[in-house]
Amino acid sequence: MIFIRKLTVIIILGIVLLLIMGCSASEKSYEDDVGPFKGYWLKDTMACHFADTYVACALAESDFITYDEIIKTNLISDTQIELIFEGDVKNTFHLLDDNTLELADGVYDRVSAGEANAIYGGHYTLP
Known part of the structure; x- marks a missing residue:
C-alpha cells in the first residue's frame, strides 16, 4: 500500500x-535575449544591429562603429527593454511599434541587413 x-x-x-x-x-x-528588439534598425544617418549578445551601431559613410557586449537583459515589457553592458552601463530602449525603435538620437525603422548596410556604400558591414 x-x-x-x-x-x-x-x-x-x-x-x-x-x-x-x-x-x-x-x-x-526573453531572459537571455533581446526578444522583439533583435534585428537591424535604420535612420537616415545611422544603422544599428541588436543581437542577443551585442549591440552595434555605425554612422553612415564613415568609419565610426560602436560594438557593445550585452552582459544582461531585462525585458521590462513587450515594448521596453533594459540592456546592461560592460562597466555596468544600463540603457533602456523603447519600441513604438513592431517596426519602430526609439533611441536617444531619434527614431529607427526595422530593416533587413542589406538595407542597414547599404548606408555604408559597401565599405563596412555591421556584425
Missing part, C-alpha cells in the same frame, strides 16, 4: 513537471 502511494506521488510529480516544462517551452522567454 505504501509503495502504491509513493508511486502515485511520483507519477503526479512527473505530470506536474511535464506540464510546467510544456508551458515554459511554449511561452517565449
